Amino acid sequence: MSHALKEKPYAEEPPAAGPVGTILDGRYLPKPQDKDGKLWVRTSVLIQASPSDLYAMWRDVAAASVWQEQIIHVVVTGERTSHWVMKNHDKTIEWDSEILADEPGRRIAWQSVGEDFNSAGEVIFEGAHGDRGTIVTLLQEFRMGKLGSVLKAFAGRNPKQAAIENLRHFKALIETGEIPRTEGQPHGDRGVSGKIKASIYGEKVPIPTRSN
Secondary structure (H helix, E strand, O other): OOOOOOOOOOOOOOOOOOHHHOEEOOEEOOOOOOEOOEEEEEEEEEEOOOHHHHHHHHHOHHHHHHOOOOEEEEEEOOOOEEEEEEEEOOEEEEEEEEEEEEEOOOEEEEEEEOOOOEEEEEEEEEEOHHHOOEEEEEEEEEEOOHHHHHHHHHHOOOHHHHHHHHHHHHHHHHHHOOOOOOOOOOOOOOHHHHHHHHHHOOOOOOOOOOOO
């Protein structure tokens, strides 16, 4: 199995395909296991748009705050580099990100490093059979330690759930031009189990409010 996400990304050029895009006997290889202080998430979604359009939106990092939770500012600092700022109330964390592999219309791989943030990821855009849209698959690695406590306290949900929610926002924005909101909608008492689920999934985390 080839590995797109490197411990030392500058040691060699990233391969053309990584774990998220590697297929054996017609099936994806399983994602890496959570261990050695690393937390992995892989999630896929079918989006009714072309691979080239989805790639263009994802590659436009300056507009990431439109669909990624709690990202308030992204500054492009170079052809493949950017500086990110996440904020919730009076708490702020920042990091720098670099694109390691850029295959227009097909794949983007990156690494992000900051004092409180250390992760890497790749996203694959694959046309679905019968021109039925595009399968977008996200593989993300979070190097834990301080990052785990920072993000849990900061974002109100674990990094895995945050990555899944952001991909859902991306799909909604592409297909409908806006991200659905449930905040403020009336409901009855959800009971103990409902409150536990709300805490686990970070249901009170603000979602991006801008439309496409």
